[in-house]
Amino acid sequence: MISFLVLLGIVVCFSAILALALNFQWGLGGMVNFGLAGFYTLGTYSCALLILKGGANTPVATLGAMAIVAAACAATALVTLRVTEEDYFAIVTLGVGEMLRLVALNEDWLTKGALGLSGIPRPLGDVIPADVYVYFLLGLSVALLLGTLWVLNVLARSPFGRIVRALREDDVVAATLGKNVLWARVRVFAIGGAFIGLAGSMHAFYYQYIDPTQFTNIVIAYAFMAVIAGGRGAHAGAIWGAAAVMVLLEGSRFLKDVIPALDSDRLAAIRIIIIGVGLILLLIYRPQGFMREYRLQVELK
Amino acid sequence: MLQTAFNGLVSGVIMTLPALAVTLLFGVLKFPNFAVGAMMTVAAYMVFALNGQLGWPLAAATATVAVAFGGVCIAIDQLTFKPLRGRGGITLMVASLGLGFILENLARFAYGNTARSFAIELARPFRFLDVRMNREQMITIAISALAMTLMWLLLTRTPVGRAMRAVADNPQLALVRGIESERIIRWTWFIAGVLLAVGGVLIGMDRALEPPMGSNYVVGVFAAAILGGLGSALGAFAGAMIIGVVSELSTLIMPPNYRIGIPLAAIALILVFRPQGLFGQPYIRK
Numbered sequence: 001m002i003s004f005l006v007l008l009g010i011v012v013c014f015s016a017i018l019a020l021a022l023n024f025q026w027g028l029g030g031m032v033n034f035g036l037a038g039f040y041t042l043g044t045y046s047c048a049l050l051i052l053k054g055g056a057n058t059p060v061a062t063l064g065a066m067a068i069v070a071a072a073c074a075a076t077a078l079v080t081l082r083v084t085e086e087d088y089f090a091i092v093t094l095g096v097g098e099m100l101r102l103v104a105l106n107e108d109w110l111t112k113g114a115l116g117l118s119g120i121p122r123p124l125g126d127v128i129p130a131d132v133y134v135y136f137l138l139g140l141s142v143a144l145l146l147g148t149l150w151v152l153n154v155l156a157r158s159p160f161g162r163i164v165r166a167l168r169e170d171d172v173v174a175a176t177l178g179k180n181v182l183w184a185r186v187r188v189f190a191i192g193g194a195f196i197g198l199a200g201s202m203h204a205f206y207y208q209y210i211d212p213t214q215f216t217n218i219v220i221a222y223a224f225m226a227v228i229a230g231g232r233g234a235h236a237g238a239i240w241g242a243a244a245v246m247v248l249l250e251g252s253r254f255l256k257d258v259i260p261a262l263d264s265d266r267l268a269a270i271r272i273i274i275i276g277v278g279l280i281l282l283l284i285y286r287p288q289g290f291m292r293e294y295r296l297q298v299e300l301k
Numbered sequence: 302m303l304q305t306a307f308n309g310l311v312s313g314v315i316m317t318l319p320a321l322a323v324t325l326l327f328g329v330l331k332f333p334n335f336a337v338g339a340m341m342t343v344a345a346y347m348v349f350a351l352n353g354q355l356g357w358p359l360a361a362a363t364a365t366v367a368v369a370f371g372g373v374c375i376a377i378d379q380l381t382f383k384p385l386r387g388r389g390g391i392t393l394m395v396a397s398l399g400l401g402f403i404l405e406n407l408a409r410f411a412y413g414n415t416a417r418s419f420a421i422e423l424a425r426p427f428r429f430l431d432v433r434m435n436r437e438q439m440i441t442i443a444i445s446a447l448a449m450t451l452m453w454l455l456l457t458r459t460p461v462g463r464a465m466r467a468v469a470d471n472p473q474l475a476l477v478r479g480i481e482s483e484r485i486i487r488w489t490w491f492i493a494g495v496l497l498a499v500g501g502v503l504i505g506m507d508r509a510l511e512p513p514m515g516s517n518y519v520v521g522v523f524a525a526a527i528l529g530g531l532g533s534a535l536g537a538f539a540g541a542m543i544i545g546v547v548s549e550l551s552t553l554i555m556p557p558n559y560r561i562g563i564p565l566a567a568i569a570l571i572l573v574f575r576p577q578g579l580f581g582q583p584y585i586r587k
Contacts, residue, residue: 030391032391032394032395034335034398079568079569079572079573080572086390086391086394087332087333087390087394088527088568088572088576090333090335090394091333091520091523091524091527091568092565092568092569092572094335094519094520094523095520095524095561095564095565095568096565098520098561098565099559099561099562099565102558102559102561105558106556106558106559217402220398221398221399221402224395224398224399228395265409265413265414266409266410266413268406268409269406269407269409269410270406270410272402272403272405272406273402273403273406273407273410275399275402276399276400276401276402276403276406277399277403279395279396279398279399279402280381280396280399280400280403283385283388283392283395283396283399284381284384284385287388287392
């Protein structure tokens with residue numbers, strides 16, 4: 001049971017980083033990212049390939065994956081050059097995400113296609129004894145999560161964060177005030193992308209084996225659920241949201257013991273249905289989520 | 302080359318109905334509905350239940366399901382989108398994404414991941430100018446042409462169609478003229494449901510029935526609708542044909558796995574160079 005909780009803790013950590021990244025792009029910047037699963041795939045595969053084929057060590061590979069996803073996100077954000085409506089951008093991200101997943105599935109020479117990549121080494125994996133390694137990985141995950149939270153908090157409260165929120169509320173006003181809307185959008189999407197790359201790297205380290213089936217739409221579903229439940233724009237909320245969603249998801253594995261008739265396909269289907277219903281119910285009954293976005297507090301006398 | 306172009310024409314024709322549904326829904330409801338793919342999947346499986354399992358002829362099954370699915374779409378709208386009306390595009394978009402997950406996985410829950418196909422008797426393909434056409438392709442073209450004509454008549458010649466265009470254009474003004482927008486929204490969903498159900502069957506005939514069958518078309522269908530100009534029915538038709546033919550021709554020079562790249566590139570180009578699409582109204586911001 002303890003080891004199950006430790007493993008759950010690690011999963012919650014990298015899901016929370018993913019949720020924070022989406023929260024930064026969408027909650028704070030108003031740039032909806034329906035290609036999340038694809039960018040996450042890109043991050044995971046970049047990290048794994050940099051180690052396995054590029055011969056990089058784990059920290060370098062992680063930084064490399066962050067840079068690669070950030071660059072991909074920046075390029076995607078460029079399509080908002082003329083049309084800034086969320087609708088169109090959402091469709092573009094959906095397509096880009098789909099494309100990235102297809103690359104992982106089809107470029108056998110690079111990604112081994114449906115076979116997946118195995119034997120991904122872990123940070124300090126050869127130094128730390130195997131029996132206590134999960135505790136180290138949990139500690140590392142928590143540290144990276146807190147680091148992500150700190151960086152994103154600082155960014156959200158910086159002048160840049162204010163421009164980004166202004167864009168979300170009304171980009172025409174921001175442009176009228178002389179802010180460079182396109183450049184700010186590219187940056188906010190790229191920064192979010194870097195953290196998607198970080199979450200993807202941790203995914204690679206945790207599972208040590210990756211294949212395209214791990215990156216289905218459920219990634220998008222739970223990340224959106226986490227951000228909405230936590231309250232759009234609220235960083236801490238995204239973490240709690242991710243924790244709640246992952247506990248729910250991992251907990252639903254035990255459904256199999258209760259109802260033995262369920263095979264794994266059906267169980268997977270039920271989990272996504274639950275997430276989908278939860279998503280819609282939240283949007284209808286509690287669209288503001290359970291936590292509030294950071295606001296500058298003004299002392300009133 | 303000619304054969305590929307013809308195949309592209311057929312895959313374009315398959316996309317016309319969902320593209321039309323997307324553009325109608327966007328025109329009246331003002332948000333892109335990402336659940337259209339999963340809706341086609343569910344409708345196709347409903348037809349499969351009647352045709353493949355109960356042995357109905359495909360045509361009768363499709364007609365029954367099309368009408369029923371129009372009703373299903375109205376019910377879905379009342380349950381999910383009505384409480385969210387006026388909440389802003391992003392909320393509705395995310396809700397439609399969630400709805401798509403639910404519908405696709407209901408189909409997966411009921412029928413599993415195995416590919417299935419409709420019960421239709423095989424027929425020998427016939428040749429015309431060295432182009433091989435099979436019977437399903439001819440049926441697809443005929444049905445789409447019929448549906449497009451009916452849609453055009455509906456939009457231009459009937460009071461409901463006029464009211465739909467009025468609501469799409471300016472809901473407040475339509476309300477002032479005594480057009481009740483909720484009633485028009487129900488009509489729009491019904492028509493979209495019929496179009497999606499027939500579209501789902503056409504996809505199922507062309508490929509196979511499997512849970513992601515509809516979602517695979519979402520990017521292409523949206524590309525078609527955007528290329529033609531979101532909200533323009535004629536544009537949706539033209540956009541679908543262009544995307545279909547170009548995607549199919551692209552397989553001559555690039556690996557077919559990446560066919561989705563064509564609609565994606567089309568969206569990116571159109572957004573940067575001609576945001577209103579080919580037939581859309583010029584793009585005005587507040």
